[in-house]
Amino acid sequence: MEKEAAIEGNAKERQATRSSSPLFLGLDLSTQALKASLLDSELEVLDEIQVGFDQDLPHYGTKNGVLIHDEGMEKVDSGGKMVRAPILMYVEAFDLLLEKISKRGKVVWDTERIKAISCAAQQHATVYWSSEAESSLGKVSWERSLKEQMDGDLCFSRKEIPNWQDSSTLKECQELENLFKSKEEGGVGGVGKSLVDLTGSRAHARFSASQILKFRREEGETYRRTSRIGLVSSFMTTLLCLGGGGGGGGEGVKVEEGFIIKGIDESDACGMNLWDMRGEEQGSVQGRVGGEERLEPGWNQDLLRFISGETYFPNQDPLDGPREVLKEDEESTSRGAARELERKLGKVYRDGGRPVSKVGEWWVKRWGFDPECLVFPSTGDNPATFLAFSLKCNEAILSLGTSDTVMVSTEEYLPHRDYHAFVHPAQLSPTPPGGSRKYFNMLVYKNGSLAREWVRDRFFDSDWESFNLGAIRNRPSEKVGRVERAGFYWLKPEIIPPNAEGIHRFSKVEGGGKGWKRLDPGEGFRDKGMEASSILESQFLNYRSRSSLIFGSEGKDDGRGSKTPPTLNKIFAVGGASNNLTICRFLSDVMGCNVYRKVNEVGGCGGGGEKNLSGGPNLCSVASAYKAAWGWYRSRNEVRVQDDPLEPSFPPTFEEFMTRVRDRSILLGGEEEEKRDPRGKTRYEERLVASPDPTRSEVYHRFIDDWSRLEGLATSREPSL
Numbered sequence: 001m002e003k004e005a006a007i008e009g010n011a012k013e014r015q016a017t018r019s020s021s022p023l024f025l026g027l028d029l030s031t032q033a034l035k036a037s038l039l040d041s042e043l044e045v046l047d048e049i050q051v052g053f054d055q056d057l058p059h060y061g062t063k064n065g066v067l068i069h070d071e072g073m074e075k076v077d078s079g080g081k082m083v084r085a086p087i088l089m090y091v092e093a094f095d096l097l098l099e100k101i102s103k104r105g106k107v108v109w110d111t112e113r114i115k116a117i118s119c120a121a122q123q124h125a126t127v128y129w130s131s132e133a134e135s136s137l138g139k140v141s142w143e144r145s146l147k148e149q150m151d152g153d154l155c156f157s158r159k160e161i162p163n164w165q166d167s168s169t170l171k172e173c174q175e176l177e178n179l180f181k182s183k184e185e186g187g188v189g190g191v192g193k194s195l196v197d198l199t200g201s202r203a204h205a206r207f208s209a210s211q212i213l214k215f216r217r218e219e220g221e222t223y224r225r226t227s228r229i230g231l232v233s234s235f236m237t238t239l240l241c242l243g244g245g246g247g248g249g250g251e252g253v254k255v256e257e258g259f260i261i262k263g264i265d266e267s268d269a270c271g272m273n274l275w276d277m278r279g280e281e282q283g284s285v286q287g288r289v290g291g292e293e294r295l296e297p298g299w300n301q302d303l304l305r306f307i308s309g310e311t312y313f314p315n316q317d318p319l320d321g322p323r324e325v326l327k328e329d330e331e332s333t334s335r336g337a338a339r340e341l342e343r344k345l346g347k348v349y350r351d352g353g354r355p356v357s358k359v360g361e362w363w364v365k366r367w368g369f370d371p372e373c374l375v376f377p378s379t380g381d382n383p384a385t386f387l388a389f390s391l392k393c394n395e396a397i398l399s400l401g402t403s404d405t406v407m408v409s410t411e412e413y414l415p416h417r418d419y420h421a422f423v424h425p426a427q428l429s430p431t432p433p434g435g436s437r438k439y440f441n442m443l444v445y446k447n448g449s450l451a452r453e454w455v456r457d458r459f460f461d462s463d464w465e466s467f468n469l470g471a472i473r474n475r476p477s478e479k480v481g482r483v484e485r486a487g488f489y490w491l492k493p494e495i496i497p498p499n500a501e502g503i504h505r506f507s508k509v510e511g512g513g514k515g516w517k518r519l520d521p522g523e524g525f526r527d528k529g530m531e532a533s534s535i536l537e538s539q540f541l542n543y544r545s546r547s548s549l550i551f552g553s554e555g556k557d558d559g560r561g562s563k564t565p566p567t568l569n570k571i572f573a574v575g576g577a578s579n580n581l582t583i584c585r586f587l588s589d590v591m592g593c594n595v596y597r598k599v600n601e602v603g604g605c606g607g608g609g610e611k612n613l614s615g616g617p618n619l620c621s622v623a624s625a626y627k628a629a630w631g632w633y634r635s636r637n638e639v640r641v642q643d644d645p646l647e648p649s650f651p652p653t654f655e656e657f658m659t660r661v662r663d664r665s666i667l668l669g670g671e672e673e674e675k676r677d678p679r680g681k682t683r684y685e686e687r688l689v690a691s692p693d694p695t696r697s698e699v700y701h702r703f704i705d706d707w708s709r710l711e712g713l714a715t716s717r718e719p720s721l
Ligand SMILES: Nc1ncnc2c1ncn2[C@@H]1O[C@H](COP(=O)(O)OP(=O)(O)O)[C@@H](O)[C@H]1O
Pocket: 030, 031, 032, 033, 400, 401, 402, 403, 449, 450, 452, 453, 464, 574, 575, 576, 577, 578, 579, 580, 583, 612
C-alpha cells in the first residue's frame, strides 16, 4: 500500500512503471543556463535539469552568462556596448548536462527510451565554424568529451560570439536601413521596400546581419576562414547529430540533409535581418510555386551582396526595377562573395517537424541514447515559448527571462518598425491545401530581469522578499488616487525605445498640480520601496503601450478625456521572474487583465529544487519537446496512414496534434498507454495567478499619457514636464 501511494504522488516512480513508452527531450540554451526537460508519452514533464553558466562553469568568467571585459565590465565600442559569450562554454555545458542526467539515474532518465529531441536557444547570436570544423566534427569520438574534442581552433573561427545584448553595430544597422531607402529619404536609392517589410524587423544591433557585416569588415581574414555561420539553435542541432549516425535517414525516415554542420530553422532565421519574407505578403509576385505565382521566402540577395562585400549591383534588379549601382566597397568587388555567404549560412528548415537526422553516435555510445532517436530542427527560445500556448485573439505571452518579451499570435505577416514579425515555428511545409501560414509578433526588452535584479541588489540587499514588500508598500493608494513618481532603469541600451539609456527619476510637483520634475542624477526616491514599484510600473506600462500597437491602438477616447482599456484580455507569464507573485500582481494591475501561469498542480516539476525551475516548468525546453513529439508522430505514421480513410487530416498541424494528445485521441505510448487510467494525473495547467485591482488599474490607465511623456523626457534629457 505504501508503495502504491508513493507511485501515485511521485512522477519519478510512476515513470518506472512504464517501461517501454516513448520519452521526448527538449533542451534550451538561454542566456544564463542550458536546461533540459524530459517528457513522457502524455507530454507531461517528468524531470528538469540545468547547467547554470556562472555557477557550474565559473572558469569562463561570465556574469549572467555573458563575458564582460575590464573593470567597467563592458567594452564600449563605436556606438554601443560589446557583449560576448564563449562558445566553448556552451559546448562544455552539454558535457556537464549529460553528466548530471546520468547521475540522476535510469529510473527517470532512461535515455534509451528517448525517441525524439529538439532544442531552443537564445536568439540572434551567430556561431562561426572554422574551415577545419567539418573534418574535426566528423572525427568526434564517443570516448571523449565534446569540450576536449572541440577545444582550440579546431572548430570555431570565433571563440567569443556576439550575444543578443550586444549593441556595438549601430553604425552597420544604419547602413543596412539606408540600403533600402530612396535617395529622397537619405538612402542609397534602394529597392523600394524598407528592411522591416523585407525581413520582418528594422535593423537591430543584435541581429545577425549587422553582426556579420561588422565581423567581415573588421576581421576579413577570419571571415574568410569561416566555413559556416549558424545560430546558437543550429549549433545545438549540430551537436545533437555528432559522431556519425547523423544524416543517414534510415528506413522509412526522410531526413533533411547529410551535412555535419546543420542548417537554420526558419522561425529563428527571421531574427537575422537576412531572411526575406516577402513571399509571406498577400499578392507578392515572383516566379511560380506550385502553379501559383508567388515569391518564396529565402535569403535576401541584396543584403547578401552588401554584407559579403560584393558590391556588384545590376542596374536592373529582377524584382524591383531600375536602380543605381552602389559605390564600391573598399574590401571586395568579387561577384562570388554573396553566393559564398549564402553557402556559409546554409540550409533553412521550413518545417520544424521534419527530422534533420538521427541522434549522433556520441549520444548513443556515450550516453545510451537509442540510435533510432530523431533530431528535429532547433528554434529560438521565444519561438519555442510561443509553442507552449495556443494563443487566442487578444492574448499574449510575457516572458520574464533575462530579457522580457511580449508575444502575440497573428494570422498574417504584419511587419512593423516597433516590433518583430516571425513565422510560426511549427508549420507544415509545403502548406497543405486549404491551410495557411501562421506568424507571431514580438516586442523585446533588454532591461528585463537584470534591471530588476540591479534594483534588488542596490536597494534590498539582494533579497526578492524585501524588494516585493517595498514595491507593495508603494502601490498607488485609493486615497491618493494617482501615480506620484516614475523611474526608468535602462542599464543597457534599450531596444524599445531604441537606445534609451541610463536611470531617470521623476516626481510629481508638490501641491497637486499637473507638473513633473526630474530628480538629479544619482538622487534616489525618498523611500527605496519606490525604486521597486517604479521599475515594475514603467516596465509594464511600456509593454502595455507597445503591445497595444499590435492590437491596433491603446483604445478609444471614452469621452471623459481618458481612453478605454487596451484590448489585451489575458497574459500568460513565463520565465524566471514569473515565479514572483508580486511581480505578477503588478503586471495584472498595470496591464488591466488577468495573468496566468502554467504550473504543476502539485507545486513543482520534480526537478529536485533547481533554482529558477521551481513552481513552473521551463517552457522553452518543454515546448521544444512537444515539437519533437509532433515530428516523431508524423515520421512514424507517414507510411502507415498515407491512404487510411480514418486519418483524413494527416499530418496534423502542431496545434491539432497537441489537442489530440490532450484528449487522448492520439496515444504516443500506443497500446501500453491505452490501458492506463487517465484519472488522477499530475499535469501542468494554466492557473490564474493575478487579477487586476479595479482601483489601481484605473489609476495606471489614467497615468499612461503622462508616463509616455515622461518616457520621452527620459530619452530626450529635458528637465521637466
Ligand atoms: N523570485 C524571483 N523574482 C524575480 N525575478 C526572479 C525570481 N527568480 C528568478 N528571477 C529572475 O529570473 C531570471 C532568469 O530567468 P530565466 O527564465 O531562467 O532566464 P533565461 O531563460 O534568460 O536564462 C534571473 O535573472 C532572475 O532575476
